[in-house]
Structure formats: C-alpha cells, structure tokens
Amino acid sequence: MSQPSLPSTLGLSRRNFMTGTVSAAAAPLLVSSAKAEAPAAAGPELREPVVTSMRINKQAYELSLDTRTSLLDALRDHVGLTGTKKGCDHGQCGACTVLVDGKRVLSCLSFAVMNAGKDVTTVEGLASSDGKLHPMQQAFIDHDAFQCGYCTPGQILSAIGCINEGHAKSEDDIRDYMSGNICRCAAYPNIVAAVLQARDQMKGA
Numbered sequence: 001m002s003q004p005s006l007p008s009t010l011g012l013s014r015r016n017f018m019t020g021t022v023s024a025a026a027a028p029l030l031v032s033s034a035k036a037e038a039p040a041a042a043g044p045e046l047r048e049p050v051v052t053s054m055r056i057n058k059q060a061y062e063l064s065l066d067t068r069t070s071l072l073d074a075l076r077d078h079v080g081l082t083g084t085k086k087g088c089d090h091g092q093c094g095a096c097t098v099l100v101d102g103k104r105v106l107s108c109l110s111f112a113v114m115n116a117g118k119d120v121t122t123v124e125g126l127a128s129s130d131g132k133l134h135p136m137q138q139a140f141i142d143h144d145a146f147q148c149g150y151c152t153p154g155q156i157l158s159a160i161g162c163i164n165e166g167h168a169k170s171e172d173d174i175r176d177y178m179s180g181n182i183c184r185c186a187a188y189p190n191i192v193a194a195v196l197q198a199r200d201q202m203k204g205a
C-alpha cells in the first residue's frame, strides 16, 4: 500500500533532514572556532525536525517532527487522528492511551521520535475494514460504558491492553488495572461490565 500523503505543514523532506543533520553535527565546530563572535549560533540547528518512521493502524508513516513533539500531538496534529484525547498532558488521566507494539502507552508522555519503527494502534484502527467494531467497542456500546465519550478511546485501548496483559481475571482485577483511566462521567461500573464481556470474546483472554 502506498504511503499516506503527509500534510504540507509537516515541513522538511528527507533531503532537508539530512542537510539539517549535517548542519547540527557541524555546529559545535563552528561554535568553538568562532566562539567570541557568535556564541549563540548553535541554537536553531538543534531544533531541526527529525524524520520518524512508524506504523500507525497498520499504515506506514514518515513524519518530520520537532524532537519535542509528543506521540499524542503527532497523532492529533500531524497525522490527523483526533480520536486519541488530551485530558491533562501530564500522564495523570489516561485519555491519551494508545497501544505501542501491543502495550499500553500514555502518548502524552512519549516523544514521537521514541516510537520510531514501532506499531501504534489508536481507536481509529480497531474496527475492521468492513466497519465491524472491535469486541471492546461493541461491549462499550452494549453496556452504555460512556457518557460524554472523552475518556472512551483511552478506556477502550487500555481495556484491550489490560486483557492482553492477563489483568482482567476478576472485576477487582479490572478496576485495579484500569485505574489509570479517569472517567469524570463515572461510567466505571459499566466499563467493568464491558471489559468482562469483551474479555470473553477476545482471543487469549
């Protein structure tokens, strides 16, 4: 499959990236030889975008990103996948939970460049190509496990990770291992019921 075209705001091409890398590598030499004249000359080169390749929902992406860009912001602002939510940007709410190589990750606390070469799954990648919902998505609907829906993508990804980790053996287990995902609408009892239903439908439960 051909690569998705990248938004024009993504900036530099691979060629420009290489040029930027060379500039950054050369900068310390320039600074040491011309220290007296231009002591602050190295600054901008250190902020050159870095090309980061990763697979998102089974599609290959090559993103040109400031190294300070979080995986969350890369997904939302650079790839256009806004299903992953920003509730706190501090690792406290779980709304930004995605799966990276099958494991739960708070995307607000992970730099995008740290995920080079990895497989990222967001809520947009869960339904099958014919539109059939993932068992966890269907279970959330069946059990009315959301209200405003803002925490829901993170809850669903976290619940899938929770089951895959083998941490959904009992209701208490689920409450414990889902406690990193906050729901201000207090859908917790229904979320537990949904996870129990999906657990029994998912392989490896």
Ligand code: FES
Pocket: 085, 086, 087, 088, 089, 090, 091, 092, 093, 094, 095, 096, 097, 106, 107, 108, 109
């Ligand atoms: S937005 Fe990442 S934990 Fe809240």
Ligand code: FES
Pocket: 145, 146, 147, 148, 149, 150, 151, 152, 182, 183, 184, 185, 186, 187
């Ligand atoms: S459904 Fe509203 S915060 Fe969870």
